[in-house]
Amino acid sequence: MSFLQFDETRASAKQQQSFKYRLVFVVLFIFIVFALLIVRMTYLQWFNHEKFLNQAEGNRVTVQTLPPQRGQIFDRNQVLLAKNTSSYSLSFRRENILDSTHTFEQIQYLFPEIPTSLLEDFAHRLARTPRHRDTVLPFSLSEQQAARFAANRYRFPGVTLEARLKRVYPHQDSGVHALGYVGRISQTDLQRLDTARYRGTDITGRAGIERAYEDLLHGFPGLQTVETNAQGRVIRVLNTIAPVAGQDINLTLDARLQKFIENSLGNRRAAVVALSPLNGEVLALVSTPTYDPNLFVDGINHTDYNALLHNPNKPLINRAIRGQYPPGSTTKPFIALGALEQGFTSTTERLFDPGYFEFQGHRYRNWRREGHGWTDLKRSIVESVDTYYYKMSLDIGIDGLHSMLSPFGFGERTGIDIPGELTGILPSQEWKRRTHNEAWYRGETIISSIGQGYNLATPIQLATATAILANRGRIVQPHLLKGAVTHRDNTDDTPQQIPINNRNNWEYVIQGMVDTVHTPRGTAWSAGRHIRGYQIAGKTGTAQVFSLNDGEYNADDLDQRLHSHSLFIAFAPASNPKIAIAVIAENAGGGGRVAAPIAIDAINYYLKELDKP
Amino acid sequence: MMDKWLSPADQTYVKPTSWLARLHLDGWLLLGLLLLLGTGLIAIYSASGGDINVTKNHAIRILLALGLLAVFAQIPPKTLLFFTPWVFIAGLVMLVAVIIFGDTGKGAQRWLDLGIIRFQPSELMKLALPMMVAWLFAYSAYPAHPARFVLGFFIVVLTAGLIVVQPDLGTSILIAMSGLFVLFFAGLPWKFIVGALASLAISLPIVWNFMHGYQKQRVLTFLDPETDPLGAGYHIIQSKIAIGSGGIEGKGFMGSTQAHLDFLPESTTDFIFSVFAEEFGLIGVVVLLALYSFVLLRGLYMAYRAQDVFSRLVVASFTMTLFVYVSVNIGMVSGLLPVVGLPLPLVSYGGTSMVTLMISFGIMMSIHTHKKMLSH
Secondary structure, rough: OOOOHHHHHOHHHHHHHHHHHHHHHHHHHHHHHHHHHHHHHHHHHOOOOOHHHHHHHHHEEEEEOOOOOOOOOOOOOOOEEEEEEEEEEEEEEEOOOOHHHHHHHHHHHHHHOOOHHHHHHHHHHHHHHHOOOOOOOOOOOOOOHHHHHHHHHOOOEEEEEEEEEEEEEEOOOOOOHOOOOOEEEEEHHHHHOOOOOOOOOOOOEEHHHHHHHHHHHHHEEEEEEEEOOOOOOOEEEEEEEEEEOOEEEOOOOOHHHHHHHHHHHHOOEEEEEEEOOOOOOEEEEEEEEOOHHHOOOOOOOHHHHHHHHHOOOOOOOOOHOOEOOOHHHHHHHHHHHHHHOOOOOOOOOEEEEEEEEEOOOOOEEEEEEEEEOOEEOOOOOOOOOHHHHHHHHHHHHHHHHHHHHHHOOOOOOOOOOOOOOOOOOOHHHHHHHHHHHOOOOOOHHHHHHOOOOOOOOHHHHOOOOOOOOOOOOOOOOOOEEOOOOHHHOOOOOOOEEOOOOHHHHHHHHHOOOOOOOOOOOOOOHHHHEEEEEEEHHHHHEOOOOOOOOOOOOOOOOHHHOOOOOOEEEEEEOOOOOOOEEEEEEEOOOOOOOOHHHHHHHHHHHHHHHOOOO | HHHHHHOOOOOOOOOOOOOHHHHHOOOHHHHHHHHHHHHHHHHHHHHHOHHHHHHHHHHHHHHHHHHHHHHHHHHHHHHHHHHHHHHHHHHHHHHHHHHHHHHEEEOEEEEEOOOOOOHHHHHHHHHHHHHHHHHHHHHHOOOOOOOHHHHHHHHHHHHHHHHHHOOOHHHHHHHHHHHHHHHHHHHHHHHHHHHHHHHHHHHHHHHHHHHOOHHHHHHHHHHHHHHHHOOOOOHHHHHHHHHHHOOOOOOOOOOHHHHOOOOOOOOOOOOOOOOHHHHHHHHHHHHHHHHHHHHHHHHHHHHHHOOHHHHHHHHHHHHHHHHHHHHHHHHHHOOOOOOOOOOOOOOOOOOOHHHHHHHHHHHHHHHHHEEEOOOO
């Protein structure tokens, strides 16, 4: 190879010509391709600019909801009953999660303390939620666990650590049936609730006060416009509208009285309602057994829920407003008062009690088989003489009894401000025709006169009736929200006072109740003999359980459950009442023996220890 | 004899007049390159979110590349012609070595560890292959014998084949194109070109049948990226959003939300055009294409002025390689072509391909400035 050879590589003229044409060709080709690219860019950047600009904005700008802080709940003395504490949880957004299986494996690896079943359930739930929605793992992380996640969060795109406020009930199971609880919002809740107001909130009131005053407690959410990156992390906040926190509310309850009564009931199935007769404020609303509302806050697990649901003592039922019991002899003061006011008897009229009352060949027995002998109306209260009422009832008739008891609120809801109250039953001829499609038998009137038979009352009804009696006819509405102005049915024609014929009739009956507690022949004498300095007016009741007509109760221990219910109603001080109370202990036996001591001790505790200015 | 080939001061060359030409540099081409490299620096600074270290790295690579350009510009064309076959054969050996011993970088075997430096033989082939094919025609009469075309075609297919198995589809397409352009400029008869294109069109359905599932998926995703917006189509959708949201005037320097918020993948490398288009809009895009057109036209003019067959084939092919680079990259990020993984030449971050390109411009300048006096 020599220099000359290289010289020969010089192009020929012909070759030169062909090359020139091909250069012109590629120049044209370049211009066509570049023109195509410009057309493409014009299409993207000019004609579709708006669309892509919106997509770019949508990429980066997200509107987040700032959930409001739920209002706190206090008792009447500023004792905190429901509060919010910080808790951490993991929030998952499917559209940002690259590999769901891997993510959950890693979460499980990082947090062995999270139950596998919980994670699996959650993974299934997440797979069914919309890609762009944040879903919170129902597991509260501690500070340390939260820190552990924060250190590893780069490994979890689509998973964010959320600090949120968790509802906590510091008194645990005390007062749960009044307070209720919050729970996770369900699909059914979503149909009921205003979704705009609940965006970003995962709990709502489920029972009791939490449910009844949801509207006050919840508040209003705020909005925050944020810029996020491709992993969904917030880069900066563009705009904020602050949320409005829910209202703090005060209840009429006295947490100390509530706890005192709960303790005195022990593990009985029982209900107690204590009211202030002055204004209808509920001082204590007890239903035992109780349960811990904190279980429900993050969504109760199956085991705990089934344990509560299948507990034979039915802790979930609020006996104070949903338990319907035969009122038994506790109806006697009300009937006695009605009979006096309407002239069916007088303070001087006496009756000989041989221990039974015979009607149409059937003997209606007194609770004391040997009888009480000559009995006047007061003694019929003090010693609870059934025959006095058996005899009167035939003159009064069932509709007459109905007219005497219904002004005190029997047979209808008291309108207490928590959901789920039942009406009880105050029978009448019309009622029996309507419900049983049968005529009324006079024999049924006789057992109705001592609060048996069809008669059913709830503890809240008994307490309210007692408060009205204590008030000498002034009607009050039981309520749990302090300062709440609510009236039964909220109608203007609702009477505020039971019409009085003779004020002495009221005092006569009340004296009978005082003697019940404070005289040796009284059925509650042994329970009240230690009371000094003031007088308690009370009436015992021992309601026979003829049949397990309350279908909600499954009797495991049938014998025990055929025992009579023990009832007691009372108010004190008798002359200037500050507290009215109704106690029902299921299948506990005689009213004077079980219910009366509970009520009287509670009254004494309240008047001596708590009711101080 | 040997030092005759290596001597830069060969008496047979025309004495250049301007100071740039005396340094064997071409002023116009250099101006175009510097403008594009400057654009790249600006775009990289923005796409990296204002990362001064990334930008500094790139600036250092630019200086290195300019230095290499200047060095290669001093090598006389006849020296290049002499070494071409040997360099090419060495390149082939290294390609085979890469397949056998190569380091795996980013999931592909492209690197050869030579002890001192890690070396990518495919980069060498970007220069060596077109020069080798041009060498085939350097001593040929015109029109060349068909056997030379067949041999040239075989070399192209062999080289591209060795690169595509690495696998590096983008580079193998680019190298194949550079070789095919040499054949085209060497006077490949039009009837062959038309025939080849026609048979390609016929064979496409057959090829489709032999494709792997993932390859078919890639093609389908390309045709309608919206079908897999979080998977294969994600890059191209975000890239189109970036370009489109820029509008006519653009969002301004540092205004690319798509890059800064990590929606745009590979924003400093393969998708830098999208960042540029988002920030500088349609106006910026037209200016950028005008800059490329200027460099391309200057390159083709240099090919036109080249005095021998080897020189003009090499210069024309190198120029057209830049064109393929630009149009494939822009076509790719704007959703006209599949994502094959090619950077935007002279603008994208990443030294290797830029260095290779700058060496090719050095060779072009050498050819342009080492002119012999024509006897006639």
